[in-house]
Amino acid sequence: MDENTRLIVSSSPHVRDTRTTSKIMLDVIIAMIPAAIVAICVFGIQALLVLIYCVASAVLTEYVIEKILKKPVTISDLSAVVTGMLLAFNLPYSAPWWMCVVGGVFAIGVVKQAFGGLGANFMNPALAARAFLLACWPTRMTGTAFIPDGITTATPLGIIKEGLDASMLPSMMDMFLGVNGVFGAIGEISALALLIGGIYLICRKVISWRIPVTYLATVFVLELCFGAGFSGALYQIFAGGLMLGAFFMATDYVSSPNTVLGQFIFAFGCGLITVIIRQFGGYPEGVSYSILLMNVAAPLIQRYTAPRVYGIQKQKKESEA
């Protein structure tokens, strides 16, 4: 060996998996594309503009804050793009550009960076921004804001909530596909498109099936218990932001537990709160609040559901015996 060769000395392991944070984020973006395409087909160019405003403001906010704080700029990890897209998915197509920007700045600036950036946010930034916008401009975030001019008067869940004529409801198949008058926030209209994205994420091992499946199953079973009937309960699964929430929002790594038992508890909690809000609350939709509430409970759930360490319990038993 050449005398001048300098060898790298580092501690083991010396090999790493090929998966990186940015590859994971890219997978999430890919998984959101089917729903984005449906949104653009249904709402037209306006939906695309909302997506662009949200993503641009989220990424720019991250860049500016990191520059000001003289921290390394991390926009290439694509996490701000994911947040921006998720925010857009949660907004009505009619959201004005400045609302998108306020949402993007709030999500990244307040919920993410103010708490320490990637990995340190205590709740889902996109959902927190949605809740913030809903509190600031309620009329722009509810009811007819979701519906292109004069087609109907309410979202499917709105119709159920207001006790309006059930004949106004879209059919089950329309709900599943997201066509013929199924309106809602940009990213939530097509259950099928979200399901495709969700299955992609599970197949790519980006997320586990535990949270989405438990969440959906909890809502289904509880709706059955509340007398919605089989088709009524199924309708609830396809309606509103549940698919979006279950596959894309509740599965956020940072704000959900990562223990097996913890994920079941977390998802059950999300389902329970969703159904309570949908059945008894003032809003027709409960997905975003249910996830935000469970986000706050996640660290506690995480702490009490730590797996049993190899060799620990058995030792206890022996000392008791």
Add this chain to the structure above:
Amino acid sequence: MANNQGLRTFLGGVHPPTEKGLTKDVPILEAKLPETVVIPMSQHIGAPCTPCVKRGDHVYVGTKVGEANGFVSVPVHSSVSGKVKSIDLHQHPNGDRVQCVIIESDGLDEMDPSIKPNADYKTKSPQELIDLIKEGGLVGIGGATFPTHVKLTVPPDKHVDTVIINGAECEPYLTCDDHLMNARPDLIIKGLEIVMYISGVKKGYIGVEDNKPEAIKKLQEASAHNKDIEVAVLKTKYPQGAEKQMINAITGREVPSGGLPADAGVIVFNVGTASQIATTVVEGIPFYRTLLTCTGNCVKNPATYLVRLGDTFQSIIDQAGGFTSEPKKIISGGPMMGVAQFTTDVPVIKSTSGILCFDEKLAKIDDPTPCIKCGRCCEACPMHLQPYIIATYAFKKRFDKSEEYHAMDCIECGSCAYTCPARRPLLTSIRTAKREITAERRKAK
């Protein structure tokens, strides 16, 4: 703990690319007789040896050159015949400079005349065999280099009923155990039988991962005469060969936290140790050579070599045809648990299982980015720890909290850091925590 495919395994672990194809089908080569050997006085866990030869002394192959100090210590022997050149400090693959006996070979390769075979070991008592094994300089060559005779001396308060021979070889790149199992299954079985005789145990297993079908077949054939020996086929997964995971996969038992395998009624030996036990007991030959795999992405002719202890890494690399591109990392051992070297002028010791050479492409590891709490490290941890939490506390110097999260149960397999998408040096942080906790405990005593 059989899984749904009927293969035994443990919960957790990772699947790094095995890269064994580089050397798997290349026959074992015998490294040429080295001109000089550097024999470190410390090749085991425990007290280092004291040199028992002096400059100018003539030694044979197998002549004792270092005397053991105390119970947890084993002697070291010369691996060549020749003259003691000097006794000096020399670089050791573990990173320290240690006292070494440097021997110049006379090229005759003569065995020590005092070496006598013991054809029928059963005429000797277990204690006599344990003494023989200690004098043979045997240590566990699976990694920890724990003196073999200490493992065989089971304390009277512990009841051992199972012996496991570890042929998992779950480290990527390495194939020396696979080669050994294919070449000398008889020797491994003999070693297992000797261990079972010494410890009075009725049940013996050889655990092999299912990616080594030929080795499994050969071991089954070689053990067909003994109904008490079973070849346990294990799922190919890292770290299947970790002692605690192997015990759990085969017996379903767990080694209690802070305890030894004997606390779970098991003793475990690597296949290399088993074959060495047979060689030492039956032929009377002490530990003077070992099998190792010289491989990597910048070695011209990767292969498994039969190497004299004390031969240098550089000498083996030269025999493998040298480098094809500039090496950036040289590792003693496998890529998951091996120790990176800063020079190739280090001797092969009893536990050296591989010389792994990486060029720029594999040597470089990306800078860490923030933890996204994805939980992959927790899923990968074969001890079911939460590595990112332990590491985070270690980073904040809250070692008390790291301890609370069972940092001391970490087996340092590296699965957490391997799988981390943020490239966080999780194991490095956990090691720091372990060191600090150990220091704190010592202080408390």
